[in-house]
Amino acid sequence: MATEVEVKKPSLVESTREYLNDIRSEMRRVTWPSRQQVESTTLVVILSVFVFAAYFTIVDKVIEQTVTRGYTSLVK
Numbered sequence: 001m002a003t004e005v006e007v008k009k010p011s012l013v014e015s016t017r018e019y020l021n022d023i024r025s026e027m028r029r030v031t032w033p034s035r036q037q038v039e040s041t042t043l044v045v046i047l048s049v050f051v052f053a054a055y056f057t058i059v060d061k062v063i064e065q066t067v068t069r070g071y072t073s074l075v076k
Contacts, residue, residue, distance in 0.1 A: 010018070
């Protein structure tokens with residue numbers, strides 16, 4: 001018979017401690033953006049949202065008028 005090797009499973013406390021240590025280690029390697037970078041990218045996102053909102057509003061109105069005119073001409 002072959003001998004079985006028992007692998008000891010770490011306890012919940014040990015595995016949690018190891019997980020938190022890994023997180024701490026990874027967070028030290030993160031390169032955080034500067035405040036100026038965050039502000040500029042936030043501004044780009046906000047402006048993009050307004051531009052897309054305006055675009056979709058215009059497209060929606062054009063489609064609405066087209067469908068309304070088509071329906072009106074079919075009903076007459």
